[in-house]
Amino acid sequence: MCVPTTTSSSSPKLAKCDEWIKTYDHDAFTADMKKLGDELEKNQGEADVRHLNKMIMWSNICGLVGMLTMGLGVGIIPVVGLSTFTFSRWTMIAHHTCHGGYDKCHPNKKRWNRFKFAVGSLWTRMCDWFDWMMPEAWNVEHNNRHHYCLSELEDPDLVENNLVELRDLPIPAFMKWLALPFITTTWKWFYYAPNTYKELKLAKWRKEGKQIPEGVTPSDAVTMRSLIFSGTPFYSLTEFFTIVMGPYLIAHFFLFPLPLLVLGEFLGTGHDMYISALKNLFLAELLTNFHGFVAVVTNHAGDDMYRFRDGCRPYSGSFYLRQVLASVDFWTGSDINDFMHGYLNYQIEHHLWPSLSMLSYKRSQPLVKALCKKHGVPYVQENVFKRLKKTVDIMTGASSMRWFPEDYERKFIEKDAIAEAAKKNSTSKKMLSDKCMEAAQE
Numbered sequence: 001m002c003v004p005t006t007t008s009s010s011s012p013k014l015a016k017c018d019e020w021i022k023t024y025d026h027d028a029f030t031a032d033m034k035k036l037g038d039e040l041e042k043n044q045g046e047a048d049v050r051h052l053n054k055m056i057m058w059s060n061i062c063g064l065v066g067m068l069t070m071g072l073g074v075g076i077i078p079v080v081g082l083s084t085f086t087f088s089r090w091t092m093i094a095h096h097t098c099h100g101g102y103d104k105c106h107p108n109k110k111r112w113n114r115f116k117f118a119v120g121s122l123w124t125r126m127c128d129w130f131d132w133m134m135p136e137a138w139n140v141e142h143n144n145r146h147h148y149c150l151s152e153l154e155d156p157d158l159v160e161n162n163l164v165e166l167r168d169l170p171i172p173a174f175m176k177w178l179a180l181p182f183i184t185t186t187w188k189w190f191y192y193a194p195n196t197y198k199e200l201k202l203a204k205w206r207k208e209g210k211q212i213p214e215g216v217t218p219s220d221a222v223t224m225r226s227l228i229f230s231g232t233p234f235y236s237l238t239e240f241f242t243i244v245m246g247p248y249l250i251a252h253f254f255l256f257p258l259p260l261l262v263l264g265e266f267l268g269t270g271h272d273m274y275i276s277a278l279k280n281l282f283l284a285e286l287l288t289n290f291h292g293f294v295a296v297v298t299n300h301a302g303d304d305m306y307r308f309r310d311g312c313r314p315y316s317g318s319f320y321l322r323q324v325l326a327s328v329d330f331w332t333g334s335d336i337n338d339f340m341h342g343y344l345n346y347q348i349e350h351h352l353w354p355s356l357s358m359l360s361y362k363r364s365q366p367l368v369k370a371l372c373k374k375h376g377v378p379y380v381q382e383n384v385f386k387r388l389k390k391t392v393d394i395m396t397g398a399s400s401m402r403w404f405p406e407d408y409e410r411k412f413i414e415k416d417a418i419a420e421a422a423k424k425n426s427t428s429k430k431m432l433s434d435k436c437m438e439a440a441q442e
Helices: 016-023 026-042 046-069 076-098 122-128 135-148 164-168 173-177 180-208 224-229 237-255 258-267 272-300 317-325 335-340 344-352 358-375 384-396 406-424 432-441
Strands: none
Touching: 026 317, 026 358, 026 406, 046 076, 046 272, 046 335, 046 358, 076 135, 076 272, 076 335, 122 237, 135 180, 164 384, 173 384, 180 224, 180 237, 180 272, 180 384, 224 237, 237 272, 258 272, 272 344, 272 384, 317 344, 317 406, 335 344, 344 358
């Protein structure tokens, strides 16, 4: 593990794993990433929309297979079909649409737009992306807080910080592992739904100028456990259930399979079809949570991932560098491989330019990898199950993330400030990075 550097000498001593920084050209790396991002945006068009439609078709086929078989008995086909539909609808379709990946290239601006998709009403949420998380809350927590505070303490998805209680428990490692089945199969409703809603309420408080109550740490995660046993000043359990969790729980697990109750009575099978559907939906929920955990949570955790002390300006040189150093790609390639990864196997590219399409990330991956090699910047790409082991080690305290050398962190932020000041003194064409920054601040 690389420990934090606290010296402030002109040439601070670097740990062996950080020696690449000595020859790193911050300005050149920044220029190359900005140029590539703008080229990728210009090349988006009909092909990206066709690719999105193909992924939607695959996702819907999974959902249709699960729906048509869930009343025929408990089995792997309905469970996998329902699970994969839920997973893909979130990680690919909602994820990239809510980031604005199709704002400009999709002809249907009234739906496939970050400000339209899944938001505004319960009906829109049900039609576009119905899950445990409230879309408006997820947009704040993920699209803004996570992406623009990556691996800082303010990052709401920082695994090392969110699992600090488990990491610090004075018990043997094997006992910590006993908690993992529950965490990995329930995290969306137990942690993600209440914490994303907290971030939405917190953003509204800040906008209204409301003071955070004394003793409340905004970066602390809100979970179902803390909500039930200690509460949160941001919202009540009743409000959370009524607005966020309740609609999905009732509609997905009880109303959705209800026609099978009627059909079963008509066919003379009684409640069997309805009960089978409930069991398949329950098992699919466990599986889609685990699938999501493996593909989502492992993106930014491991002893080879960096942490940072201070924030940086979005789309600055420090921003681009951090997205590479604190993210990991999984194996990439065919559409089937990418579909099963939820297109989260292009995590580095997605974090560099969040408002691009899935197809753009596939195109950019070898180019980004080559640029990182050119500039000597570590680019991590591994099998997702190797990353799962590294994530579990972080969760249980068996390993810790690296701290980026403090002197260089400050040095690069200062260089960004100088570059920004020079930019303001000259007139230039508005580029992708600037447009993304404006959208992120809205």
